[in-house]
Amino acid sequence: MELSSFTLCSKKLKKGACEHKARMFPKMCSTMKIDHSPQIKRLRKTREIKGLVNACKNFGLKTGTIVTYDTEDEVTQEGIQIKLIPFYRWIY
Numbered sequence: 001m002e003l004s005s006f007t008l009c010s011k012k013l014k015k016g017a018c019e020h021k022a023r024m025f026p027k028m029c030s031t032m033k034i035d036h037s038p039q040i041k042r043l044r045k046t047r048e049i050k051g052l053v054n055a056c057k058n059f060g061l062k063t064g065t066i067v068t069y070d071t072e073d074e075v076t077q078e079g080i081q082i083k084l085i086p087f088y089r090w091i092y
Contacts, residue, residue: 049075049082056080065090 052064063081073084 045071045084049077052082053077053080 048066052066056062056064057078057080061080063083066082066084067087067090068084070086071084072086072089075082075084
Protein backbone atom coordinates (compact mmCIF):
# COMPACT_ATOMS: atom_id res chain seq x y z
CA MET A 1 0.00 0.00 0.00
CA GLU A 2 1.40 3.37 -0.97
CA LEU A 3 0.53 6.55 0.86
CA SER A 4 1.80 9.92 -0.36
CA SER A 5 5.59 9.77 -0.65
CA PHE A 6 6.43 6.69 1.40
CA THR A 7 5.50 3.02 1.46
CA LEU A 8 4.14 1.66 4.71
CA CYS A 9 6.00 -1.20 6.32
CA SER A 10 4.23 -4.51 6.99
CA LYS A 11 4.28 -3.90 10.77
CA LYS A 12 2.41 -0.61 10.33
CA LEU A 13 -0.18 -2.24 8.09
CA LYS A 14 -0.87 -4.92 10.72
CA LYS A 15 -0.64 -2.94 13.97
CA GLY A 16 -1.37 0.65 12.97
CA ALA A 17 0.79 3.40 14.45
CA CYS A 18 4.43 2.58 15.11
CA GLU A 19 4.94 1.72 18.76
CA HIS A 20 8.52 3.06 18.76
CA LYS A 21 8.35 6.74 17.82
CA ALA A 22 12.10 6.96 18.41
CA ARG A 23 12.60 5.07 15.14
CA MET A 24 12.12 8.37 13.32
CA PHE A 25 14.86 10.26 15.16
CA PRO A 26 17.84 10.54 15.05
CA LYS A 27 17.88 7.79 12.42
CA MET A 28 15.02 6.86 10.09
CA CYS A 29 13.43 3.43 10.55
CA SER A 30 14.97 1.00 8.06
CA THR A 31 11.59 -0.54 7.18
CA MET A 32 10.17 2.77 5.96
CA LYS A 33 10.97 3.30 2.29
CA ILE A 34 10.96 6.95 1.20
CA ASP A 35 10.05 7.63 -2.43
CA HIS A 36 9.65 11.18 -3.68
CA SER A 37 9.52 10.30 -7.38
CA PRO A 38 5.76 11.03 -7.80
CA GLN A 39 6.19 14.57 -6.44
CA ILE A 40 9.36 15.14 -8.46
CA LYS A 41 7.61 13.99 -11.64
CA ARG A 42 4.70 16.42 -11.04
CA LEU A 43 7.10 19.26 -10.25
CA ARG A 44 9.10 18.70 -13.45
CA LYS A 45 5.94 18.52 -15.55
CA THR A 46 4.64 21.78 -14.02
CA ARG A 47 7.98 23.52 -14.52
CA GLU A 48 8.26 22.39 -18.15
CA ILE A 49 4.70 23.48 -18.95
CA LYS A 50 5.23 26.89 -17.34
CA GLY A 51 8.44 27.42 -19.33
CA LEU A 52 6.77 26.41 -22.60
CA VAL A 53 3.80 28.71 -21.94
CA ASN A 54 6.19 31.63 -21.46
CA ALA A 55 8.08 30.75 -24.65
CA CYS A 56 4.86 30.43 -26.66
CA LYS A 57 3.70 33.84 -25.42
CA ASN A 58 7.03 35.46 -26.35
CA PHE A 59 6.90 34.02 -29.89
CA GLY A 60 3.14 34.53 -30.36
CA LEU A 61 2.34 30.81 -30.66
CA LYS A 62 -0.97 29.18 -29.73
CA THR A 63 0.36 25.60 -29.39
CA GLY A 64 3.45 23.90 -28.02
CA THR A 65 4.82 20.38 -27.71
CA ILE A 66 6.82 18.71 -24.96
CA VAL A 67 8.50 15.41 -25.85
CA THR A 68 8.48 13.09 -22.82
CA TYR A 69 9.73 9.63 -22.02
CA ASP A 70 6.32 7.96 -21.70
CA THR A 71 3.68 10.58 -20.78
CA GLU A 72 0.89 11.43 -23.20
CA ASP A 73 -1.45 14.29 -22.33
CA GLU A 74 -2.98 17.53 -23.59
CA VAL A 75 -3.05 20.61 -21.39
CA THR A 76 -4.44 24.09 -22.02
CA GLN A 77 -2.91 26.75 -19.84
CA GLU A 78 -3.31 30.51 -20.20
CA GLY A 79 -4.84 30.02 -23.65
CA ILE A 80 -1.90 27.94 -24.93
CA GLN A 81 -2.57 24.34 -25.98
CA ILE A 82 0.29 22.06 -24.95
CA LYS A 83 0.73 18.48 -26.13
CA LEU A 84 2.86 16.09 -24.12
CA ILE A 85 3.84 13.19 -26.36
CA PRO A 86 6.15 10.22 -25.74
CA PHE A 87 9.39 10.10 -27.70
CA TYR A 88 8.44 6.91 -29.55
CA ARG A 89 5.37 8.68 -31.01
CA TRP A 90 7.21 11.91 -31.79
CA ILE A 91 10.01 10.15 -33.68
CA TYR A 92 7.65 8.41 -36.14
